[in-house]
Amino acid sequence: MATHAEQLTLARPAVQLRGLTRSFDGRTVLDALDLDIPAGQFVALLGHSGSGKSTLLRAVAGLDHEVEGSGQLTAPERVSVVFQDSRLLPWRRVLDNVLLGLEGKEAAAKGREALAEVGLKGRERAWPSELSGGEAQRAALARSLVREPELLLADEPFGALDALTRIKMHALLRELWRRHQPSVLLVTHDVDEAVVLADRVLVLEAGRIGVDLVVDHGRPREEYRGVLLEALGVTSDVR
Amino acid sequence: MSPGKRLPAAQLIGPALFIALWAGASAAGQLDPAAIPAPWTVLRTGVHLWTDGTLPNDILTSLRRAASGFAIGLTAGIVLALAAGLSRVGEALIDGTVQLNRAIPTLGLIPLFILWLGIGETFKVAIIAIVVYIPIYLNTHAALSGIDSRFVELAEVQGLSKLQFVRQIVVPGALPGFFVGLRLGVTGSWLGLVVLEQINATSGLGYMMFQAQNYGQSDVILVGLVVYGVFGLASDSAVRLIERRVLSWRRTLSN
DSSP: OOOOOOOOOOOOOOOOEEEEEEETTTTTEEEEEEEEOOTTOOEEEEEESSSSSSHHHHHTTTTTTEEEEEEEEEESSSSEEOOOSSOOOSSOHHHHHHHOOOOOHHHHHHHHHHHTTTTTTTTTTTOOOGGGGHHHHHHHHHHTTTOOSSSEEEESOOOOOOOOHHHHHHHHHHHHHHHHHOOEEEEEEEEOHHHOOOOOEEEEEEEEEEEEOOOOOSSHHHHHHHHHHHHHTTTTTTO | OOOOOOOOTHHHHHHHHHHHHHHHHHHTTOOOOTSSSSHHHHHHHHHHHTTTTTTHHHHHHHHHHHHHHHHHHHHHHHHHHHHHHOOHHHHHHHHHHHHHHHHOGGGGGGHHHHHHHHHSSSHHHHHHHHHHHHHHHHHHHHHHHHHHHHHHHHHHHTTTTTTHHHIIIHHHHHHHHHHHHHHHHHHHHHHHHHHHHHHSSSHHHHHHHHHHTTTHHHHHHHHHHHHHHHHHHHHHHHHHHHHHTTTTHHHHOOO
16 A cells, blocks of 8 residues: 655655545545645544544555545554553563564564563563553553554553553653654554644544644643644533 | 462362272272273273383384374375465365365265275274364364464565575464364374274274173273373373474463
8 A cells, every 4th residue: 555755865754644535344444535645754643533533544554455435555564563452472482573564683672672671671572461551551562662663653542551550651652762762653542642742643534644743842732632632522511 | 250269280180080989889889890890990901011022012013003194194284284374375175175075074085095095094094084084173273374464464574585584474373273273183193093993994993992881891892092192192291292382482371
């Protein structure tokens, strides 16, 4: 589905979508959507459930072979995906899960390094069933990091975690992003999560980008929160 | 709510009590020795049959039949399940045929197989192989085609080749199902053996028991049943041991 850009320029964005359209059984979910994500930018994508957030992410990930659609899509070579569930294979030990699809001694060393980076040093030989939800999601992060992605796609990666674990994972993700500088597209339904993590927050409305907001982390979060909640149709008297 | 701590050697308590009751009733003269001989009579008969060489000979014959049939059934079950589970053409050719085969009770094939293969060893081994391959095929095939679609997506994201996908995700994911089939197959091989040896055989454990029935030797019949029981238990334990080794990742889930 992805067609690669014909010419490389310095200002080439990591992700470029032009007129991206996707529909299910005649219902248009993405409607001629345009979006550029510059290299290294951390973007959060908000939207109601069913607004097409995941459809967009899956399109960028190239996971939507069976979906009807058209449009142009450019994405980097190395893309990693973190799912809502950790999706660790229960029959492989943690390190072998991180190395899924990679081979060689060098890869193993990188895998150990990635596990150490997410705070799972010493758990290389554990089975996934022995990990807590937060640990499993850390292992999934390590699995995506080890491939040195230019683009990290995350589909509500913290949705299934408890509030305290989620806060820790926010800090970890932000730190990993600072260190490795991939472009990030984070799908979430949590306005606060979006504002805390991302430099730019998008709201998906009627199949297109309705709100496109650059977040200045120096300013109070409340400002952005109000705008975004309103864009999502949560008015002040309901709040 | 839990029933409490497990008693030591819990599984042996029931059988031990049963044997004690049996011995007690025999000693008190409450049982007709012609119908239900005492445990020590059965033991003595067993030792006698063993030392005069008939029992080891019969056991060996039976084991050879069960092992050949089982080996063929196991191989056929695995090969057919892989072919049907990994390719659409294979599925179209194989699955319907096996389902049809499954609908016919295998022991019902005995008359036809005797006509085709004669009354020798070949037909016995063939029947056992069929009894074994069906549960192994069914369970392995179901496990292969039931691989979680989320893992298919993961394989794609991680850039796995088709071969890597099969070896690292499909096969290990299907192993638990395969072991369910394997245990059913092992049980099936003994079941088939008993039936075959009691209708058409001139040696083997079933033959020994059939002869004993004609001569009213209930102690010999009981010896045969004990040997069958020991074999069944030993083979099932062996499979379970292998299963625990191979599926060690599951142990943490079940306890």
